[in-house]
Amino acid sequence: MTMTATATVAETKYPKSDAEDVRTKFSARDVSVFYGEKQALFDVALDVPRHQVTALIGPSGCGKSTFLRCLNRMNDTIPICRVTGDIRLDDNNIYAPDIDVVYLRARVGMVFQKPNPFPKSIFENIAYGPRIHGIATDKNDLDKIVQTSLEKAGLWNEVKDRLGEPGTGLSGGQQQRLCIARAIAVQPEVILMDEPCSALDPIATAKIEELIDELRSNYTIVIVTHNMQQAARVSQQTAFFHLGYLVEHSTTEQIFTNPDDQRTQDYITGRFG
Amino acid sequence: MSETIASDTFALTDISTQKEATAEAVRQSLKKRYSAERRFRFYGVMALVFAFLMLVVLFATIFSNGYSAFVQTMIRIDVKLDAETIDPKGTRDPAVLLRAGYGLLIKQSLRETFPEVRSRRDKKKLYGLVSQLGANDALSDLVLQNPVVIGKTVSIWVPASDDVDMLVKGHISRDVPEKERRVSNKEIAWIDTIKAQDRLKTQFNTNFFTAGDSREPEMAGVWGAAMGSLLTLAVTLLLSFPLGVSAAVYLEESAPKNRWTQIIEVNINNLAAVPSIVFGLLGLAVLLNFMGMPRSAPVVGGIVLALMTLPTVIIAGRAALTSVPPSIREAALGVGASRVQTIFHHVLPLAMPGILTGSIIGMARALGETAPLLMIGMVAFIADIPQGFTDPATVLPVQVYLWADSPERAFVEKTSAAIIVLLVFLVTMNALAVWLRQKFENRW
Numbered sequence: 001m002t003m004t005a006t007a008t009v010a011e012t013k014y015p016k017s018d019a020e021d022v023r024t025k026f027s028a029r030d031v032s033v034f035y036g037e038k039q040a041l042f043d044v045a046l047d048v049p050r051h052q053v054t055a056l057i058g059p060s061g062c063g064k065s066t067f068l069r070c071l072n073r074m075n076d077t078i079p080i081c082r083v084t085g086d087i088r089l090d091d092n093n094i095y096a097p098d099i100d101v102v103y104l105r106a107r108v109g110m111v112f113q114k115p116n117p118f119p120k121s122i123f124e125n126i127a128y129g130p131r132i133h134g135i136a137t138d139k140n141d142l143d144k145i146v147q148t149s150l151e152k153a154g155l156w157n158e159v160k161d162r163l164g165e166p167g168t169g170l171s172g173g174q175q176q177r178l179c180i181a182r183a184i185a186v187q188p189e190v191i192l193m194d195e196p197c198s199a200l201d202p203i204a205t206a207k208i209e210e211l212i213d214e215l216r217s218n219y220t221i222v223i224v225t226h227n228m229q230q231a232a233r234v235s236q237q238t239a240f241f242h243l244g245y246l247v248e249h250s251t252t253e254q255i256f257t258n259p260d261d262q263r264t265q266d267y268i269t270g271r272f273g
Numbered sequence: 274m275s276e277t278i279a280s281d282t283f284a285l286t287d288i289s290t291q292k293e294a295t296a297e298a299v300r301q302s303l304k305k306r307y308s309a310e311r312r313f314r315f316y317g318v319m320a321l322v323f324a325f326l327m328l329v330v331l332f333a334t335i336f337s338n339g340y341s342a343f344v345q346t347m348i349r350i351d352v353k354l355d356a357e358t359i360d361p362k363g364t365r366d367p368a369v370l371l372r373a374g375y376g377l378l379i380k381q382s383l384r385e386t387f388p389e390v391r392s393r394r395d396k397k398k399l400y401g402l403v404s405q406l407g408a409n410d411a412l413s414d415l416v417l418q419n420p421v422v423i424g425k426t427v428s429i430w431v432p433a434s435d436d437v438d439m440l441v442k443g444h445i446s447r448d449v450p451e452k453e454r455r456v457s458n459k460e461i462a463w464i465d466t467i468k469a470q471d472r473l474k475t476q477f478n479t480n481f482f483t484a485g486d487s488r489e490p491e492m493a494g495v496w497g498a499a500m501g502s503l504l505t506l507a508v509t510l511l512l513s514f515p516l517g518v519s520a521a522v523y524l525e526e527s528a529p530k531n532r533w534t535q536i537i538e539v540n541i542n543n544l545a546a547v548p549s550i551v552f553g554l555l556g557l558a559v560l561l562n563f564m565g566m567p568r569s570a571p572v573v574g575g576i577v578l579a580l581m582t583l584p585t586v587i588i589a590g591r592a593a594l595t596s597v598p599p600s601i602r603e604a605a606l607g608v609g610a611s612r613v614q615t616i617f618h619h620v621l622p623l624a625m626p627g628i629l630t631g632s633i634i635g636m637a638r639a640l641g642e643t644a645p646l647l648m649i650g651m652v653a654f655i656a657d658i659p660q661g662f663t664d665p666a667t668v669l670p671v672q673v674y675l676w677a678d679s680p681e682r683a684f685v686e687k688t689s690a691a692i693i694v695l696l697v698f699l700v701t702m703n704a705l706a707v708w709l710r711q712k713f714e715n716r717w
Contacts, residue, residue: 072607074603074606074607077602077603077606079529079530102609102610102611103609105606105607105608105609106608106609109607109608110603110607111607112600112603112604112607114600116598116600116601116603116604117604118601118604118605118619119601119623128605128608128610128618129608129609129610132608132609132610132614132618133609179604182604182608183607183608185608186608186609
């Protein structure tokens with residue numbers, strides 16, 4: 001199956017309005033994911049609008065994290081994982097053979113469930129990405145990038161006097177913001193967040209949610225969350241996954257007030273999940 | 274009505290008795306569990322005590338046997354450095370001075386000290402009091418350094434022969450009947466005379482740490498073997514560490530998980546269990562016979578030991594790499610690091626302490642290895658200290674084996690002393706392992 005063939009099929013299947021086309025950052029069509037023999041995602045089609053927060057919700061094992069990890073090809077690191085279908089970032093198929101994964105991941109940053117700072121200093125944590133990508137040419141540039149990234153992540157005031165200390169010595173919430181700052185430092189277009197608050201206490205969670213809302217103006221954000229209040233608070237778009245299928249995707253307001261599908265209704269009212 | 278109440282009460286008492294019974298049963302079993310726990314702890318402590326005692330016995334034996342090798346009995350003799358004997362032509366040529374007949378002068382000096390000794394047999398015994406080789410060396414050193422002493426009489430300390438040394442150190446008992454004793458009554462009398470004249474002392478045995486092997490126990494040193502061990506281990510380290518780490522990184526990070534890598538993995542595990550002498554045979558057949566490399570050379574020993582150590586390094590390296598949390602890999606990949614960058618910037622530094630520990634354990638095993646080196650000729654008697662990787666050499670454990678095999682009584686203490694030196698090497702290496710581990714772990 002060639003790229004063009006997929007595209008045509010996709011377009012006939014899911015006609016897009018012109019307005020949508022301009023604003024769409026990620027566009028997924030017919031995405032299926034297999035772990036060995038087991039299929040984890042079934043023909044998912046989802047458009048992620050630019051400069052908005054899209055929340056992926058659903059019960060455990062529904063495939064929302066799997067889908068998120070398709071967006072920066074993190075699933076490539078799992079040997080038995082196979083992805084079919086078509087995912088476009090600004091109309092470029094990210095699974096095309098000429099796409100460089102390293103370049104893709106520089107454009108699509110990621111924040112993980114458990115804060116995972118490098119076992120290095122706070123400064124090095126932020127500086128690592130810009131350094132390997134050659135974004136910063138000298139020490140001044142690097143200092144500037146580190147400062148702005150930490151400022152954007154709302155961490156600068158807390159750590160500016162101890163940039164040389166290990167990133168692993170920070171509190172959980174600070175570590176997660178450090179990871180967000182690390183992702184921002186590479187100046188990505190999209191930030192993927194895989195349950196970024198599930199390991200944090202409510203105060204740290206509130207800080208991160210606030211941060212996500214601020215980041216929206218500059219970045220497209222896709223966030224996986226278990227917490228429906230969180231999805232309602234931070235996102236503009238919500239997609240509900242269930243058993244590997246994308247059940248429903250609409251504006252957050254629509255999903256939480258007037259869902260089309262009975263399963264969505266049941267899930268958001270807490271009847272299962 | 275009353276019947277129902279009665280049955281209810283009955284049911285209640287039934288439940289409460291049941292509860293009591295259960296509580297009693299739990300109490301009973303608690304006692305049992307606690308005593309089982311105590312028993313288990315006791316066994317553990319006993320095992321530890323036993324192991325510790327064994328260790329104490331081992332070390333006590335080695336040290337009590339070996340410490341006396343670190344001192345050497347010296348005898349002072351007055352030697353007339355006769356110019357006619359040393360340098361008849363008066364050229365003062367170092368080559369002549371080196372090979373001059375100092376033995377004659379020493380014998381003359383001893384004869385003059387004990388003029389009453391007349392018979393040939395007694396004279397021979399008398400000459401045997403001092404180490405001929407050691408005295409010769411001492412004199413030639415003195416003369417070479419300072420030729421003006423020629424023609425004068427010098428008073429010089431020379432090493433005593435091994436039998437005298439053993440007697441002075443008490444390893445040869447004077448209470449044993451003369452027939453069964455290696456030192457005759459006459460010799461003991463001479464030694465006592467020398468001692469009475471203040472011409473006998475024991476001093477720290479520097480020779481033991483600076484000399485190579487010798488047929489004369491009093492002249493034998495451990496430095497040749499230590500040097501051989503160092504050279505051999507250097508080759509082993511240079512080969513097995515980079516090769517082992519690269520193999521581990523490839524197998525763990527890049528290799529596809531298919532049947533071939535599985536076969537390789539099984540074979541690496543099997544190789545780690547292959548008796549070391551088999552690697553020696555391989556070295557003999559391939560390195561010596563087929564490739565024609567030099568016999569008894571540290572380079573060959575190093576290659577053989579590297580082959581033996583490689584599986585250990587690979588297995589330790591892989592274990593260390595697996596133990597690096599996947600979240601670090603994801604973090605690095607997530608900011609757009611390539612696979613190689615992820616490995617070299619993040620995974621490998623975190624795995625380093627484990628890899629180093631494994632490698633040093635492997636090296637320590639290689640340091641103590643004898644069997645494969647026997648096969649490639651490193652068991653030869655080598656008096657010279659090896660200067661390079663292709664010089665004939667032996668290693669510390671082989672030296673221990675060679676000395677343990679020697680008949681002279683004096684080699685017993687030398688054997689133990691060589692074991693002490695070997696143990697010091699091992700402890701140093703382990704300390705290095707601990708230090709490196711700490712150093713790398715301190716980088717968070």
